[in-house]
Amino acid sequence: MSFVLCSLVFGGGVIVFMSRSPYFSALGLVLATCGLSGVLMLGGAVFVGLILFLMYLGGMLVVFAYSAALAADIYPEVGAGKGLVITLVGAAVLAMVVEVSWGVVEVKGLGVQEDLLGISGLYLDSWAGLLLGAFGLFVCLFVVLCLVRGVGRGALRAV
Amino acid sequence: MSKMNPLLYLFMLSTVILGTIIVFLSSHWFFIWLGLEINTLAFLPLLVASYNPRSTEAATKYFLIQALASALLLLGGLLHAATINSWDPSSPLTPLPLTLLLIAIALKMAIPPCHNWLPDVLQGLPLLTGLILSTWQKLAPFYILITIQESIPTWLIVTAGFFAALVGGWGGLNQTQIRKLLAFSSIAHIGWTIAIIPFSPQLATLNLIIYFTITSTLFLAFHTLHTLNLANLSNSTNFAPWLTTLTLITTLSLAGLPPLTGFLGKWLIIQELALNTNTPAILILVLGNLLSLFYYLRIAYVISLTLSPQHTTSTLAWRTSPSSSNFPLALLIILSTCTLLISPSWLPLTF
Amino acid sequence: MSPFIILVIFSSILATLGLALNRSHLLSALLCLELLLISSFAGVALWANMTSNFPLLPASLLLITFSACEASAGLGLLVSISRTHGSDLIRSLNLLQC
Numbered sequence: 256m257s258f259v260l261c262s263l264v265f266g267g268g269v270i271v272f273m274s275r276s277p278y279f280s281a282l283g284l285v286l287a288t289c290g291l292s293g294v295l296m297l298g299g300a301v302f303v304g305l306i307l308f309l310m311y312l313g314g315m316l317v318v319f320a321y322s323a324a325l326a327a328d329i330y331p332e333v334g335a336g337k338g339l340v341i342t343l344v345g346a347a348v349l350a351m352v353v354e355v356s357w358g359v360v361e362v363k364g365l366g367v368q369e370d371l372l373g374i375s376g377l378y379l380d381s382w383a384g385l386l387l388g389a390f391g392l393f394v395c396l397f398v399v400l401c402l403v404r405g406v407g408r409g410a411l412r413a414v
Numbered sequence: 415m416s417k418m419n420p421l422l423y424l425f426m427l428s429t430v431i432l433g434t435i436i437v438f439l440s441s442h443w444f445f446i447w448l449g450l451e452i453n454t455l456a457f458l459p460l461l462v463a464s465y466n467p468r469s470t471e472a473a474t475k476y477f478l479i480q481a482l483a484s485a486l487l488l489l490g491g492l493l494h495a496a497t498i499n500s501w502d503p504s505s506p507l508t509p510l511p512l513t514l515l516l517i518a519i520a521l522k523m524a525i526p527p528c529h530n531w532l533p534d535v536l537q538g539l540p541l542l543t544g545l546i547l548s549t550w551q552k553l554a555p556f557y558i559l560i561t562i563q564e565s566i567p568t569w570l571i572v573t574a575g576f577f578a579a580l581v582g583g584w585g586g587l588n589q590t591q592i593r594k595l596l597a598f599s600s601i602a603h604i605g606w607t608i609a610i611i612p613f614s615p616q617l618a619t620l621n622l623i624i625y626f627t628i629t630s631t632l633f634l635a636f637h638t639l640h641t642l643n644l645a646n647l648s649n650s651t652n653f654a655p656w657l658t659t660l661t662l663i664t665t666l667s668l669a670g671l672p673p674l675t676g677f678l679g680k681w682l683i684i685q686e687l688a689l690n691t692n693t694p695a696i697l698i699l700v701l702g703n704l705l706s707l708f709y710y711l712r713i714a715y716v717i718s719l720t721l722s723p724q725h726t727t728s729t730l731a732w733r734t735s736p737s738s739s740n741f742p743l744a745l746l747i748i749l750s751t752c753t754l755l756i757s758p759s760w761l762p763l764t765f
Numbered sequence: 766m767s768p769f770i771i772l773v774i775f776s777s778i779l780a781t782l783g784l785a786l787n788r789s790h791l792l793s794a795l796l797c798l799e800l801l802l803i804s805s806f807a808g809v810a811l812w813a814n815m816t817s818n819f820p821l822l823p824a825s826l827l828l829i830t831f832s833a834c835e836a837s838a839g840l841g842l843l844v845s846i847s848r849t850h851g852s853d854l855i856r857s858l859n860l861l862q863c
Contacts, residue, residue: 261772264772264775264776265775265776268775268776268779268780268800269779271779271780271783271796271797271800272779272780272782272783272797274793275789276789276790277790277792277793277796280783280792280793280796280797281796284796284799284800284803287776287800287803288803291772291776291803291804291807294769294772294807294811295807295810295811298769298811298814298815299814300810300811300813300814303810303814303822303825303826306826306829307803307806307807307829310829310833311803311829311833314833315799315833315836315837318836318837318840319792319795319796319799319836319840322792322840322843322844323792325844325847326790326791326792326843326844326847326852326853327790327792327853349775353768353771353772361768361815369814369817369819369822370810370813370814370822372819373813373819373820373821373822373823374822374823374826376819376820376822376823377823377826380820381820381823381824384823384824384827385823387448387827388826388827388830388831391451391452391455391827391830391831391834392830392834394426394429394452394455394456394834395455395834395837395838397422397425397426397459398426398455398456398458398459398834398838398841399837399838399840399841401418401422401426401458401459401462401463402458402459402462402473402838402841402842402844402845403841403844403845404465444809444821444824444827444828447828448827448831451831451834451835452831454835455831455834455835455838458838458842462845467849467850467860468860468861470842470845470846470849471846471849471850471858471860471861472861473842473845474791474842474845474846474858475858475861477838477839477842478784478794478798478839481798481835481839482781482784482798482801485798485801485802485805486781488802488805488828489773489777489801489805489808492773492805492808492809492812493770493774495812496770496808496812499816501821534861534862535861537861538860538861
């Protein structure tokens with residue numbers, strides 16, 4: 256199981272690196288995130304893995320997909336050829352090597368969820384972290400609104 | 415065109431300052447990353463505050479470089495924790511995390527070979543935003559460098575220093591745009607500053623503060639004179655003769671000529687390097703400074719060594735009445751020219 | 766050296782190379798940056814879980830929060846570049862050359 260996830264991560268990374276069009280890079284990023292999330296869940300951090308899956312894939316990458324539809328080519332370059340296949344096979348071999356020699360992650364059962372205990376500290380011990388995160392998100396909202404101002408300045412819309 | 419809301423500008427500026435203060439106050443690699451991220455994130459609207467395509471492009475280049483540097487810094491901290499099991503920044507570093515951290519700091523501070531973004535980014539920004547970029551944004555990575563400086567091999571940082579002095583000298587030789595000249599002078603001065611870190615971090619901080627003072631003076635003076643390139647500079651004698659003369663003197667101070675303030679930093683650095691018998695480094699640093707001296711003297715030539723009604727290098731401009739008094743600029747000019755002569759009074763207080 | 770570090774190192778190397786050697790789209794650069802941050806997040810979360818370092822787990826949540834903030838700022842810049850320069854091709858970002 257961890258071999259499959261590990262090869263998903265390596266394969267996804269290779270696709271992100273070697274694609275000529277952002278559509279396929281986004282696909283590779285989705286595969287890599289699925290793999291990393293699976294590795295996190297296998298290692299016992301189920302909550303964190305779910306956060307990665309839901310918030311990142313379901314939130315951020317959907318926004319990336321919309322932005323790719325806005326800004327990327329209408330006719331993307333598809334040719335990947337032998338280079339990509341060879342590198343993917345190499346990535347799977349590397350995943351096999353890593354799995355056999357070290358084992359990617361120590362598989363923990365669903366016992367005490369330590370990551371839940373730790374993250375619940377966000378509301379108790381590390382309340383400053385919660386405030387800092389909230390402030391960061393608040394600042395980010397205004398940052399993005401400042402960056403995409405267009406109507407007021409009469410920007411030339413070429414897209 | 416629309417301007418940014420002043421309250422929003424002030425809010426973003428405060429958040430930039432908050433990010434740097436978080437870096438100063440943190441004792442965990444993660445919070446250093448957090449401070450740098452807040453800093454970069456809040457600085458982006460300041461970069462695009464003057465909404466034109468050059469500023470947007472400068473902001474994009476700045477964002478990509480700084481985001482990569484922050485991510486590499488976090489990765490270095492993670493690898494260090496995975497080997498040593500400590501997230502403390504002052505614990506000694508093994509070579510692999512140290513390399514990642516040094517690359518991250520070099521990207522953040524525009525130390526060669528990671529310096530190519532700085533001239534382009536400074537060119538796209540108005541002078542006051544470029545001032546914040548050249549001065550305040552260098553504080554946080556410099557603090558990180560001071561914190562990890564015991565783990566860095568001495569030869570590496572001294573080599574980076576004189577390489578930076580050479581690149582700053584050679585790069586500025588072909589420039590006529592003022593902002594690119596100031597970018598290359600920034601690279602050269604940061605090179606001098608980091609060359610002395612293994613021997614005396616206090617001297618490096620002093621040199622950094624001297625550099626901040628003189629370069630703030632120049633940025634503010636060029637902003638007041640509305641000059642963007644050397645051709646505009648030749649005009650400025652006609653409508654602001656006193657400020658032009660003082661800008662000339664400040665430029666010579668930046669070049670490190672005695673008895674002006676810039677010489678103080680360079681003198682002390684040469685003395686400290688000589689005490690540690692590091693003569694090749696002194697030689698290459700001074701030769702790099704000689705290269706920078708050429709374009710500072712070119713600025714001096716254009717500003718005041720060709721005066722009307724003699725032959726001018728460009729057409730004359732309308733003479734308008736001078737703007738209202740500019741106290742910060744006046745204070746900075748005094749600080750950046752006269753501080754060497756009064757240094758026996760304040761210099762012992764710093765060490 | 767723990768076994769999961771290989772995962773983190775390899776995906777980080779791929780992401781950094783993808784960001785540095787990118788010649789076509791700004792969006793590809795942003796995606797590589799995202800992969801770099803996701804691999805750091807997985808590293809921090811797995812390390813904190815393995816060594817039961819409880820204060821670091823909410824820090825990993827802050828990590829993913831701020832990496833999402835940064836990604837959205839990058840996308841805002843992408844939209845802005847796409848408006849002023851016509852597309853997000855990196856070779857069209859040439860207004861500031863010498």
